[in-house]
Amino acid sequence: MVDFAARRTHGTDAAQKLARSSYIAGFDGTSNVHAAATYGIPPRGTMAHSLISAFPDEADAFRAYARAFPDSSTFLVDTYDTLAGVRNAITIGLEMKQQGHALRAVRLDSGDLLELSRASRRLLDEAGLDAVEVFASGGLDEYSVDALVKAGAPIAGFGVGTRLGTSADAPHADFVYKLVVFQGQPVMKLSADKVNLPGSKQVHRHADRDGSFSGDVIGRETEPLPAAEPTEPQIEPLLGPVMRGGRKLRPDPEIGQVRTAFAEQFARLPSTLKELGTTHSYDVRVSDELRLLTEVTGQELRDRL
Amino acid sequence: MVDFAARRTHGTDAAQKLARSSYIAGFDGTSNVHAAATYGIPPRGTMAHSLISAFPDEADAFRAYARAFPDSSTFLVDTYDTLAGVRNAITIGLEMKQQGHALRAVRLDSGDLLELSRASRRLLDEAGLDAVEVFASGGLDEYSVDALVKAGAPIAGFGVGTRLGTSADAPHADFVYKLVVFQGQPVMKLSADKVNLPGSKQVHRHADRDGSFSGDVIGRETEPLPAAEPTEPQIEPLLGPVMRGGRKLRPDPEIGQVRTAFAEQFARLPSTLKELGTTHSYDVRVSDELRLLTEVTGQELRDRL
Numbered sequence: 001m002v003d004f005a006a007r008r009t010h011g012t013d014a015a016q017k018l019a020r021s022s023y024i025a026g027f028d029g030t031s032n033v034h035a036a037a038t039y040g041i042p043p044r045g046t047m048a049h050s051l052i053s054a055f056p057d058e059a060d061a062f063r064a065y066a067r068a069f070p071d072s073s074t075f076l077v078d079t080y081d082t083l084a085g086v087r088n089a090i091t092i093g094l095e096m097k098q099q100g101h102a103l104r105a106v107r108l109d110s111g112d113l114l115e116l117s118r119a120s121r122r123l124l125d126e127a128g129l130d131a132v133e134v135f136a137s138g139g140l141d142e143y144s145v146d147a148l149v150k151a152g153a154p155i156a157g158f159g160v161g162t163r164l165g166t167s168a169d170a171p172h173a174d175f176v177y178k179l180v181v182f183q184g185q186p187v188m189k190l191s192a193d194k195v196n197l198p199g200s201k202q203v204h205r206h207a208d209r210d211g212s213f214s215g216d217v218i219g220r221e222t223e224p225l226p227a228a229e230p231t232e233p234q235i236e237p238l239l240g241p242v243m244r245g246g247r248k249l250r251p252d253p254e255i256g257q258v259r260t261a262f263a264e265q266f267a268r269l270p271s272t273l274k275e276l277g278t279t280h281s282y283d284v285r286v287s288d289e290l291r292l293l294t295e296v297t298g299q300e301l302r303d304r305l
Numbered sequence: 306m307v308d309f310a311a312r313r314t315h316g317t318d319a320a321q322k323l324a325r326s327s328y329i330a331g332f333d334g335t336s337n338v339h340a341a342a343t344y345g346i347p348p349r350g351t352m353a354h355s356l357i358s359a360f361p362d363e364a365d366a367f368r369a370y371a372r373a374f375p376d377s378s379t380f381l382v383d384t385y386d387t388l389a390g391v392r393n394a395i396t397i398g399l400e401m402k403q404q405g406h407a408l409r410a411v412r413l414d415s416g417d418l419l420e421l422s423r424a425s426r427r428l429l430d431e432a433g434l435d436a437v438e439v440f441a442s443g444g445l446d447e448y449s450v451d452a453l454v455k456a457g458a459p460i461a462g463f464g465v466g467t468r469l470g471t472s473a474d475a476p477h478a479d480f481v482y483k484l485v486v487f488q489g490q491p492v493m494k495l496s497a498d499k500v501n502l503p504g505s506k507q508v509h510r511h512a513d514r515d516g517s518f519s520g521d522v523i524g525r526e527t528e529p530l531p532a533a534e535p536t537e538p539q540i541e542p543l544l545g546p547v548m549r550g551g552r553k554l555r556p557d558p559e560i561g562q563v564r565t566a567f568a569e570q571f572a573r574l575p576s577t578l579k580e581l582g583t584t585h586s587y588d589v590r591v592s593d594e595l596r597l598l599t600e601v602t603g604q605e606l607r608d609r610l
Binding site: 007008009010011012013014016017049050052053054057078079080081082084109110111162163165166167168171172174176177178179182187188189190191192193194301302304305 | 312313314315316317318319321322354355357358359362383384385386387389414415416467470471472473476477479481482483484487492493494495496497498499606607609610
């Protein structure tokens, strides 16, 4: 999976952050070379249609590109006709082979990706270019990638742009900063439909015997860790201080560490939560102590009105 | 209308650009003080709920704020109970009046904005604070603002955030850069469903006798301006060079000029296109010459495959 979203994100800052977060979430690289350099992410990309258009002949464009990237070229084959493009790629791929180099992949960017990937794979295999991969892009999202994978499309990698950089099904996240403690006292707001939980918190994440997360309990920071039960032997607090006296308590972790930590945590999420198209939810509860504090603080505020 | 979107935009760059573009489109200001300073936009904002929460008493918070902004305060009144908040605002507003200052507005941020704006207006008027405005925010979009205005809500201004900074109904715009001319020759791509128009272009905008825009014709750059007709006496070309030899041909216009130009152009759009909830479309055609060039260029490319 490669992040192709830079041209669709809401500005340059979003493009940078998206490259970083998609890499943390498991993507293999980004076509945003500035983000790659900034965060230490593998740069991955192919070529633009404009490069092909700038040559009188598609094969000449591939040949020129191969001179610049003799061992890491991916040829974009759909500028004029996808399978004719694959045949041009094969011609240049065989020239590269003769010169001791190797074409990495061809990239499909339009049309019926399942059918075209099968036809492209067949042409490449028949030409003895078994190691040249088929890469796909073009309006993909999690559903279309899933459908292609399930259909057994011979596609080795996907580039995802628009639907990674902007979210059509969840265009915004309604989270906010609220003051919960001031000078040691729990505070809260009582606005209609916007009541928040007062006081500083701790979140206890429960896991079952095989390590799979079973639910979180949001409680007061001062609450003792709940007793482990045979069915939920693992409970760990999630929150800890990151700054004190205006200073960070530790250096930022390397992006590779963050990525590994994400993979470990993600593996422990119940698989039902990772299915596409289903609506299972994760159990998040508020502790009795925190519920009581919320009632008492709210009542005190109402009494003062 | 005030831009409140900075906390919802996709990163800082988007927040800056949004403040600028919403101001150009007719907003009166932004709560993003960095954007205000960068682009010369009037900074407009109120206070956070956290300011209120940081005081033992809401009236104390208002009083402290009034000391800092004696003539430009807007009090956020919904932290605990909106109408109790308005009564506190009236108390402090009358104190400010005695001291020769003036409260600018109260801000509603939750609940039934129509009903609360009427009740707030009544309380303010009864207290002799007729000049104190009612300002509203909280999950607003073009439809809810329109409904409040049509219902005659006594609201003098609106702050819009989430649905201005992220677009739920149109989360992305599928426009792309394509090479259309290279070394003087028109070029194009033929990819399935992604064919583009070759050659450099001019767009002619037609207007009817009252100056209202009636449609655009996309043609070749070299095409002569179409002859004006009695029903469409005004035709103007929209495209012109902005850079030459790597240099901008003129300095960027002031944001105020851009805003005025937008207002003038927007006024000339047919009113049906500005109605909410309707789906009229604007007439955009491709000229015969450009259509011919597209056919010829495409055929030449296909002949070479």
